[in-house]
Amino acid sequence: MIQQKNEFSPDYASVEVNPVVMNMSFRFKLSICIFLLILAIAPAYLWAREQTSATSGLAPVNLEQFPTIETRHMMKVSVDGLDCLGKWSHMRDFWPIDKQNVVHMNRDTLYSSRMLDLSEPATIIKPVTQGRYQSILAVNEAHFAKLKVYESGEYELTQKKMGSRYMAVITRTLVDAEDAVDLAQAQKAEDKPSTAKKETAAKNFLQRGWYTDQGVELPRPFGIGVNAIFMERDITVTDVSLKIGNLPPKSISDRFDFEVSNRTILSMMRLDAWVLPFLDVYAMFGETRTDTSLSTTFELSPSLGSPVPVTIETDQKVDGPLYGGGATAVLGGDIWFAMADANYSRSDLDTFEGTLDAWFLSSRLGWHRTINRCQVQLWGGIGYIDAKRTLTIKTDLPIFGPTTVEVEQEPTDPLTYQLGCRLSLNRRFDVMVEVGSNFDDARMLVLSGNVRF
Known part of the structure; x- marks a missing residue:
């Protein structure tokens, strides 16, 4: 039998294998595989997360955003529950103990609410209440109390001064819970605060209202x-x-x-x-x-x-x-x-x-x-x-x-x-x-x- 050597076949017996090179080659291939796997999985993960957020209606909120998000949520709850956007909603009696909108609502106070849209300036008018305690609080979307009113008068609110477009306005009227006559009088006092949009905006710098609109x-x-x-x-x-x-x-x-x-x-x-x-x-x-x-x-x-x-x-x-x-x-x-x-x-x-x-x-x-x-x-x-x-x-x-x-x-x-x-x-x-x-x-x-x- 005649055997002929194939010149094109490698002579494996003559090849020297370097273990270090083989180890590096293996690591490189492994890294490439992991990278490709991440590329394949990442879009699927992001798509799944987006679908979950869309179906649940939730969005991530950080600590810095929380006061504004929480306040806007409570504003929506008030508007949906009290129908108070652009008009007053008066509670004629005391809040039930088992239905408290906020913690520890008073049992000697009548509450009124109104949501203001300050796309145009508005004026809150607090009347004289003949010695009866009545206060007005205006809170902006970042949950800052921008206006606290205890004295009668007119108080102008602008978007620049208040710091947001929407303002939650709450009045508190004190009442003797055990006196029906006083309750009736307090309900009348509850109706007195009002708001008014500016009928004519200040047109130029010669009017005080022009500076007020600029937040000055x-x-x-x-x-x-x-x-x-x-x-x-x-x-x-x-x-x-x-x-x-x-x-x-x-x-x-x-x-x-x-x-x-x-x-x-x-x-x-x-x-x-x-x-x-x-x-x-x-x-x-x-x-x-x-x-x-x-x-x-x-x-x-x-x-x-x-x-x-x-x-x-x-x-x-x-x-x-x-x-x-x-x-x-x-x-x-x-x-x-x-x-x-x-x-x-x-x-x-x-x-x-x-x-x-x-x-x-x-x-x-x-x-x-x-x-x-x-x-x-x-x-x-x-x-x-x-x-x-x-x-x-x-x-x-x-x-x-x-x-x-x-x-x-x-x-x-x-x-x-x-x-x-x-x-x-x-x-x-x-x-x-x-x-x-x-x-x-x-x-x-x-x-x-x-x-x-």
Whole structure:
């Protein structure tokens, strides 16, 4: 028998097998198989999960979503059970103990419910209940109590202010559970709260309602307050005239040497009204007290003889009524505001001829923040004062007799730089402190307290 070797057949006896390579090849193949198995199973798993959710009507909810999902569910329960979407649903009797919608519902309280759709702003109207306790609570979709009402009045709700489109409104009316007459009266009181849609929305920025719709909380429209202003600054003399006896007055500006300083205290009452959402006008009346120190030396030439040196030193403390008015314009954003103020005041002081008139112009740029219904404001600014006046000094000079000196004066530096802060409590009370200086001769302190209504 003749045997022929096949050149194309492998000679297995001559092949050396590496166990490590075989092991790696096996692992690779196993990994590929597992990967392909996952690809095959994953779509089926996802499809099955989707079908299960669709048939059960359930969706996964995390902790962050739970308050909103749970509140929306309870809103739906209320609307389905009480038919209260856009209208009131009143419970005329006490909730049964075995049918409590929430835990521990009171047995001395009548409940009313209403679901509001704030796609358009609405107003809740709480009437006077003649001493009977009645409260209104408005809860948004995130389960935040955005409005709590205990006093009679009108309360506007907007989607931006409340934080959601739908609001659950609940009223609680207290009743004597053992008095049938009181129960009947409480049922009448239960009917009194109402809501109203805004008939005409504010169309432009000149109306307060326009800002309310934007979620901007404006100050209460009227205010009354007290102010105290302490100022001290140097004065520049612009002209001096001298009147001796019955002779006409004569200017001695070319011969005088004056040093003048002034300290003033203004105490006043201030009444204001926001005539536009961004414009506040005010009137002020009170008292001006000023202390002016003056020292001057000059020479007078009599008809006969040598010039006579004259020295006049005076420290005059005078006061008188003050009245005036002004306006403040305000512009602001979420955390900043800018304001410009102009006011005019007139003081009738005993020693000065005529009146003391002053214009004060100022501008401020600041930061504000609201914390638990308390608003804090901080600002910096600059002020300009225009206050010219005439100081009259009457004296009796040797040789010349009765003499009147009139000194025209104005602030040496009319500018001051200001820093201030204001704290407002519940939009009704506020206190303010402001300091100013030009870092040279002028200093100013302003203290203020206001009540708004």
